[in-house]
Amino acid sequence: xxxxxxxxxxxxxxxxxxxxxxxxxxxxxxxxxxxxxxxxxxxxxxxxxxxxxxxxxxxxxxxxxxxxxxxxxxxxxxxxxxxxxxxxxxxxxxxxxxxxxxxxxxxxxxxxxxxxxxxxxxxxxxxxxxxxxxxxxxxxxxxxxxxxxxxxxxxxxxxxxxxxxxxxxxxxxxxxxxxxxxxxxxxxxxxxxxxxxxxxxxxxxxxxxxxxxxxxxxxxxxxxxxxxxxxxxxxxxxxxxxxxxxxxxxxxxxxxxxxxxxxxxxxxxxxxxxxxxxxxxxxxxxxxxxxxxxxxxxxxxxxxxxxxxxxxxxxxxxxxxxxxxxxxxxxxxxxxxxxxxxxxxxxxxxxxxxxxxxxxxxxxxxxxxxxxxxxxxxxxxxxxxxxxxxxxxxxxxxxxxxxxxxxxxxxxxxxxxxxxxxxxxxxxxxxxxxxxxxxxxxxxxxxxxxxxxxxxxxxxxxxxxxxxxxxxxxxxxxxxxxxxxxxxxxxx
Amino acid sequence: xxxxxxxxxxxxxxxxxxxxxxxxxxxxxxxxxxxxxxxxxxxxxxxxxxxxxxxxxxxxxxxxxxxxxxxxxxxxxxxxxxxxxxxxxxxxxxxxxxxxxxxxxxxxxxxxxxxxxxxxxxxxxxxxxxxxxxxxxxxxxxxxxxxxxxxxxxxxxxxxxxxxxxxxxxxxxxxxxxxxxxxxxxxxxxxxxxxxxxxxxxxxxxxxxxxxxxxxxxxxxxxxxxxxxxxxxxxxxxxxxxxxxxxxxx
Numbered sequence: 001x002x003x004x005x006x007x008x009x010x011x012x013x014x015x016x017x018x019x020x021x022x023x024x025x026x027x028x029x030x031x032x033x034x035x036x037x038x039x040x041x042x043x044x045x046x047x048x049x050x051x052x053x054x055x056x057x058x059x060x061x062x063x064x065x066x067x068x069x070x071x072x073x074x075x076x077x078x079x080x081x082x083x084x085x086x087x088x089x090x091x092x093x094x095x096x097x098x099x100x101x102x103x104x105x106x107x108x109x110x111x112x113x114x115x116x117x118x119x120x121x122x123x124x125x126x127x128x129x130x131x132x133x134x135x136x137x138x139x140x141x142x143x144x145x146x147x148x149x150x151x152x153x154x155x156x157x158x159x160x161x162x163x164x165x166x167x168x169x170x171x172x173x174x175x176x177x178x179x180x181x182x183x184x185x186x187x188x189x190x191x192x193x194x195x196x197x198x199x200x201x202x203x204x205x206x207x208x209x210x211x212x213x214x215x216x217x218x219x220x221x222x223x224x225x226x227x228x229x230x231x232x233x234x235x236x237x238x239x240x241x242x243x244x245x246x247x248x249x250x251x252x253x254x255x256x257x258x259x260x261x262x263x264x265x266x267x268x269x270x271x272x273x274x275x276x277x278x279x280x281x282x283x284x285x286x287x288x289x290x291x292x293x294x295x296x297x298x299x300x301x302x303x304x305x306x307x308x309x310x311x312x313x314x315x316x317x318x319x320x321x322x323x324x325x326x327x328x329x330x331x332x333x334x335x336x337x338x339x340x341x342x343x344x345x346x347x348x349x350x351x352x353x354x355x356x357x358x359x360x361x362x363x364x365x366x367x368x369x370x371x372x373x374x375x376x377x378x379x380x381x382x383x384x385x386x387x388x389x390x391x392x393x394x395x396x397x398x399x400x401x402x403x404x405x406x407x408x409x410x411x412x413x414x415x416x417x418x419x420x421x422x423x424x425x426x427x428x429x430x431x432x433x434x435x436x437x438x439x440x441x442x443x444x445x446x447x448x449x450x451x452x453x454x455x456x457x458x459x460x461x462x463x464x465x466x467x468x469x470x471x472x473x474x475x476x477x478x479x480x481x482x483x484x485x486x487x488x489x490x491x492x
Numbered sequence: 493x494x495x496x497x498x499x500x501x502x503x504x505x506x507x508x509x510x511x512x513x514x515x516x517x518x519x520x521x522x523x524x525x526x527x528x529x530x531x532x533x534x535x536x537x538x539x540x541x542x543x544x545x546x547x548x549x550x551x552x553x554x555x556x557x558x559x560x561x562x563x564x565x566x567x568x569x570x571x572x573x574x575x576x577x578x579x580x581x582x583x584x585x586x587x588x589x590x591x592x593x594x595x596x597x598x599x600x601x602x603x604x605x606x607x608x609x610x611x612x613x614x615x616x617x618x619x620x621x622x623x624x625x626x627x628x629x630x631x632x633x634x635x636x637x638x639x640x641x642x643x644x645x646x647x648x649x650x651x652x653x654x655x656x657x658x659x660x661x662x663x664x665x666x667x668x669x670x671x672x673x674x675x676x677x678x679x680x681x682x683x684x685x686x687x688x689x690x691x692x693x694x695x696x697x698x699x700x701x702x703x704x705x706x707x708x709x710x711x712x713x714x715x716x717x718x719x720x721x722x723x724x725x726x727x728x729x730x731x732x733x734x735x736x737x738x739x740x741x742x
Contacts, residue, residue: 282704380669380677383636466677466681467716468718473716476512480514
């Protein structure tokens with residue numbers, strides 16, 4: 001039990017304090033809603049990104065055609081997923097890449113740590129990888145005496161602050177310039193406080209440059225893995241990804257099994273959709289195509305490349321023809337940028353590695369509905385996410401489906417999902433049964449609506465939580481049914 | 493011979509219109525009849541089933557949907573007074589039933605015939621409006637489901653455009669959700685409150701003297717928030733506004 005703090009910027013000023021039992025999600029959301037600076041940061045950043053994206057998708061016909069192609073490529077890949085993964089493994093091995101399979105994040109962590117142990121590596125640099133966040137890899141390695149340094153500027157900031165990313169593309173989007181300046185001044189020896197963005201970036205780069213040279217192993221994610229050629233594609237803007245994958249003598253790439261595409265030619269349209277949807281860029285500064293370790297005569301590149309393929313609940317989504325669409329995602333973050341809920345509560349409120357609409361549909365597969373019961377419901381189903389999704393994932397439909405899975409008791413029908421029935425609630429169920437009965441019994445329906453109209457002046461004025469920020473609507477003196485009957489001269 | 497019965501339509505009021513905006517139903521009836529179309533209002537109609545559907549209770553939604561589907565046996569258009577309910581009937585009814593069954597076929601048939609009211613007035617009836625009211629500044633709120641599922645944004649705009657003395661006021665974040673979302677506003681009241689607060693502010697800032705919408709859930713949400721703030725501005729169903737203008741009202 002807690003007393004909800006009063007937000008100041010939400011229009012809740014006049015609301016009475018209420019004592020409510022909150023879910024952890026609601027508590028985090030409430031805290032975020034009360035944080036004026038956080039809300040300004042997100043709103044500003046999301047508006048900026050939304051406008052940038054709109055600027056590069058200014059031709060509706062081209063957008064339509066390209067996103068249809070993207071959807072098709074992703075669906076085709078998923079329809080042959082097991083075969084393509086085998087082909088990817090085979091081609092990668094031919095290219096000299098060591099391929100490892102991991103069913104759980106624990107297994108994936110063990111694989112990564114095993115490789116590090118083989119090389120007695122204690123210094124690791126990492127390019128931005130949401131899968132490694134999913135694995136909580138940094139934490140796992142730190143416990144085993146390996147320091148893993150984030151090399152993406154946003155991730156580096158978040159790591160310095162001891163936080164997690166709040167956005168999958170822009171991990172530190174929740175931080176203001178001043179907060180970053182303070183963070184650098186506090187944590188980096190000899191660095192003065194400055195809010196000059198260019199200076200801050202230079203400071204970060206200098207710290208990282210030496211780390212790239214010192215690191216024994218570089219870890220990266222994968223944006224697309226090409227089954228046809230055994231190529232790992234890495235999209236980035238800062239060059240840190242290229243440093244991580246070429247400077248250290250060992251490179252370990254970690255990816256979710258859904259990231260595979262069939263052909264090299266599939267990469268171009270997906271890449272275009274990704275950069276334009278994510279940051280409004282026509283192309284990113286770097287696109288790395290990694291085909292294996294350094295070959296004889298080559299001047300750079302690692303001597304050893306490993307690929308870790310992680311399932312972690314993805315095959316559960318894959319097994320269901322509707323839920324499979326979740327795996328079409330190319331992790332552009334456009335759904336977050338356009339989500340009115342995300343824009344107001346930010347990424348941390350979701351309490352999961354992947355926040356926002358995509359997080360709401362993928363996290364229940366990764367963690368089970370038991371661990372994510374609030375996520376499917378935390379959407380007004382406005383459809384903005386589905387609208388902007390470059391590969392046409394029907395996010396609102398998937399959220400509705402997950403709500404059904406969460407509400408359906410675990411003993412009812414075969415388990416489609418881990419944690420099915422997480423929100424099963426007998427009272428709510430009874431309420432909907434009663435609602436159904438009412439709406440399928442014309443006489444009862446008309447009687448109740450008639451009673452509501454007659455009791456309009458005697459209905460309660462307060463009905464929380466609705467009336468915390470709204471007055472309760474008052475029924476009209478006569479229902480439409482009554483007016484219609486009067487008109488046609490019929491009587492009941 | 494009068495040809496008033498050449499065209500016939502069903503009117504689906506929706507539960508919110510029934511209880512909170514019944515005059516909108518009567519106004520729709522009047523305007524459609526003026527165009528020479530006979531309107532049928534099946535007496536046993538209640539709710540489209542959307543609340544249960546979006547809350548994760550498709551079985552209950554299916555039962556309600558089936559009770560409604562059977563009320564429209566003739567091959568006439570089904571005119572729906574609220575955009576999101578029209579979206580439910582058009583896009584989700586067929587999904588509720590097993591493909592190939594007779595129920596599914598009936599749901600498909602209803603889905604095919606569902607038309608949102610403003611869409612019907614503008615695109616089917618091509619209704620001509622004689623605006624007798626004084627000059628007025630109006631803001632239009634379109635629900636997300638109406639805007640996206642039903643694509644009726646242009647119809648609402650077109651309808652207002654046919655009223656000569658009405659000046660449309662654009663507001664900031666027009667395309668953004670008002671925060672209603674059915675049970676979302678109950679389950680996540682704080683987030684919903686933040687959303688409706690921004691929507692209300694934008695509507696007030698745009699200087700509109702009148703707010704109209706073809707979506708009753710949003711209207712309950714926005715009107716409630718406006719009233720809670722003590723604002724005079726209140727939204728009404730677009731059809732009531734249109735009819736009043738044609739009869740010389742403000």
